[in-house]
Amino acid sequence: MKVNNPEMNMKFMQIAMKHLPEGKKFLDNKGIELNMEDLQPMLELLLNVMSEAYELGKDDATNKAE
Template identity: 65%
Template sequence: MDQELNMRFMEIAMKHVQEGRAFLNEKGIELDMHDLQPALEMLMSVMNEAYNMGYDDAKKE
């Protein structure tokens, strides 16, 4: 994965972490940043795959 793109995805993810933590806390699930790391990595993979899918679609047009 491109390092610059990875950093941009991380910035987006971090912008929404508090919202995600609040949602989980409302459900009675408490997570610290160490626990959130695997979820953030999965989110980064999803964002990268979606980006590549959009990029490939744009190349076709």
């Protein structure tokens, strides 16, 4: 599930890129070497998780407002 909002998707990408060095360091410390091309599927997964979490929070807020 992806949010159909390019602005929100851009914010999600900015959040993912902010935390990417920490994730890469973790993998490097485990002996798993990945380049940016290898990390792309993980970024997509992270964006999907953020989109689902956003929709869940949005639905929850809507239900509480009713």
